[in-house]
Structure formats: C-alpha cells, structure tokens
Amino acid sequence: MRFIRIIPKLDIKNGQLIKGINLEGLRVLGNPFEFAKNYYESGADEILYLDNVATLYGTNNLSKFVSKTVKNIFIPVTVGGGIRNIKDVEMMLSSGADRICINSSAIDDINIIKKTSRIYGSSTICSIIEVVKIKNKYLITKSNGRDIVNKDPLEWAKKLEQFGTGEIILTCVNHEGLRNGFDIPLINKISRNIKVPVIAHGGAGNFQQVLEVIKKTKISGVAIASLFHYGLVPKFKFKKNRIGNFNYLDRVKNLNIKHTNNLKKLKLFLKSNNINVR
Amino acid sequence: MSDKKISKIKIGIINLKTNNLYSIYNAIKNIGYNVSIVETNTKYLNYDFLILPGVGSYAKGMKNITENNFNKRLIDFILPGEKKILGICLGMQLLFENSNEFKMTKGLGLIKGKVKKFKFIQKTIIPHIGWNSVVLNNKMNYFKSSLINKKFYFVHSYVCEPADINYCGTKTFYGNKYFCSSIIQKNIIGTQFHPEKSGKAGINLLKSLLK
Structure with missing residues (x-):
C-alpha cells in the first residue's frame, strides 16, 4: 500500500496565518509559527508555506519566516509564492x-x-496547479486564483512533468475552503495520468472525505488548511499587529471554545482504516 | 564520553552552495553541538566530523566540490580513517565513483560503486518523495537502536549501488524492490534519507552518529 503524506498548508500574508474560501475573502487566523510548531509535534509529514499575495505585489517575503521556522522544526518545509527566477x-x-x-x-x-x-x-x-471549473470545463489560474488561463489541467500537468517538475500540488479552487469534500474526478484524472507524485488540496472538511480521496485516486498526499487550522485557532493567543480581517479571530476568542488537534486525530483515523501513514 | 568532551568535537558542514545548509545546521545546533560552515576554499580541514549535505544535481555538486581542489583536501581528510564524514542524500551519492544523472559524472570515488536512476516497474512514482522505513542490512550496531521501526524522509530520483554489498548499512523498499538507503564503510557514513528532516527519529540518529 502506498504511503500517504499529510501536509498542513499555511497561507501567509503580512506575517500572519490567513485562510480564505475559494482562495478569496482572507481572514486572519493567528501566528504561523505557533501553528507550524504544533503541526510538527503532532506528526505532520511536511509543512507547506504559501505567500498568497506574492505574485500580486511582486514580492517574496517568506524567507525570514522560513529561516525562523526551520530553527526548531525538523520536517521538510516547502515554500511557494512569488518565485520568479533562479x-x-x-x-x-x-x-x-x-x-x-x-x-x-x-x-x-x-x-x-x-x-x-x-x-x-x-x-x-x-508545481502548483490551481484548477477552476467554469461551465463544466476545467481551466487553470495564476496569482492564487486571480487570473484564469485557458489551459487544460491534465495537458499542463504533463507538460510540467516533461519539463522536470518533481511533484504537483493540485488545488481545486472551487472546492478550496468550503470543506465540502474533494473534486475526485479531477484528482483522479490527473493522478492516474502522470508519474510524479500528486498532492490533493482543496475541500477537506472531515476525515471521511480525506479517506475517500486517498482510496479513490492515486495521490501521494493531502494538503490541508481549514480542517487543521480552525481546530487550533482557540489554542493560541494572538496579539501581533492587527492588519487584515480580525472579525473571525475576535469572535472565536470571545466564545471560549476548546481547541482540537485534528492532525493527530486524522492520522489515527487513517491508520485505523489501513492507510499507510507515519 | 562525558558531555564536556562531546561538546569539544569540531563539526563542519560543507557548503556546496546548492545545499540546504540551514536544516542540518539547525539540527546539529539543536542537539547541542557547536558547528561551523566549511567553504570550499578552506585550506585546512581542522575538524573531527564533516557533514556533506546535499540538494541538487550530481554534476553541479561535483563542480562545486572540485572548485579550489577541495575534493583533494576532502579525500586527504577521510583516507587516514580517523575522522568521520557523513554524506546526506546527494552528499552520500557524491562519495561514490560516478553517477549517470543527466550525464555521466565522476564522483569522489571513496566508495566503490555507482549512482543510477531508479529503475522500476512502470507504475512506480519517481522521484521517491516521502517517508519510508529502513531495514538493517548487517551488524550496524551504532545505527541500530535509532533505526528500528522508524520512518525517515527521502527525496531522490537516483540510488547508490555499492560494489560491495557489505557496506550497505540499511535497505529500503520502494516500488518493487529494495535499494541501499545508507552506507557505512569504516569512517565513511552516508544516508540517502535526510535525518535532519525526519522529525525526532532523525534527530536521534544524528545524536548516535555524533557520539
């Protein structure tokens, strides 16, 4: 049975962990280091950091985050957003x-x-491929979902593979942030037709959906944001600079909800369903 | 060995420029050792333990290591057999005679054998990225306790094929067969996996190697 990686995906903007829906409507969730460290200790197989506005603003500010993160996190850290040249x-x-x-x-x-x-x-x-479904046709996007590009996702994936990419993170923009489950037909089509590993992202709402996408497709891993982040939000205090949308964070803090470690729970659930995870 | 003695061990990490130096540097620091970065123009390798980490292609790695004749000083450092070297991933591969990655490239030749692209049944995904187990191949006493039942992080498309299988310390199953995932030839150690990226299991392995 193939090995499945569970990868928390952390979107960063202005030094804060943020999360949106369909890659839009970003809200602040907290301090990314606290989340990343918790994920490392909970058995994450990798950390995925993405600077959401890097391409839009022509920047890449993640490097200082990365160097701070790797001081005490000893699992692979994958970084994206605004990478333009060697x-x-x-x-x-x-x-x-x-x-x-x-x-x-x-x-x-x-x-x-x-x-x-x-x-x-x-x-x-x-490589990241952001796929958007418009009138039953799959297209890809760039700049974190901002610009639609008229390319067929599978053809594009094959081309990336041919040019030497080592892995594909497949984001289904229509499913992203909704927690309604994955776009299984799309993920299936891509993961069964290319040789490099495919990581599915976009739609993880509960453990059953994660199990389903692992069982029904040929992916090598799952990237998850909302399902993990929202469980942890109540755990941390957040006092840093208040730039951005803090409505959600303030609401949660006032409710006094208990936090849940969904990463740990998900791994136990997958293990009990005979999925090969660490 | 007392803690005081351990901390006096001089550890150096070789900077091949394509490397991710930071993670191995932090891992060693985190364990509690002093460690410095060794540039390839360093004349005297005044160290007890050198680490050759590796990300990148074989040809680029060899090009950088032969700059300023660093390869010769490195071989002089290793051959007397008193001081240790740990090659990680590409660093392990560079210890071998040659590799056919993109084009045939000569390696350091410290271990007899070649580096070759994974050859598998068609369906196997390459590169081999992710966590995998290791199986002890011989009486590698000082790997032992930190290796059993643990998973380590691998990222590679090429594998080492030592001419003498006795030097293969552990093997790992991928696709439809085993490959050599670590080597020990006296003072020369190599891991195809990244101990500095393998969570607590990797940190424990580094600890036992540096002791």
Missing part, C-alpha cells in the same frame, strides 16, 4: 526551505521549471 529559488533554499513550489511564473515561461530542476534536482521543484 535567484528566488536560491534565496528560499538558503533560508532553509527544502522544496520550492512554482505556479504563476511557470505559466509565464515554463522554462523556469527546466532550469531550476536542472540545478536543484527535480525533487526540489514542485
């Missing part, structure tokens, strides 16, 4: 990132995948 990749890797993910700049010029995978090895270079 220099960006080098900076992220020297900050302590283990793997880099690229979306927008590969759509602009796919040669970045070839160039960077030649230098850093294809296993270091990961």
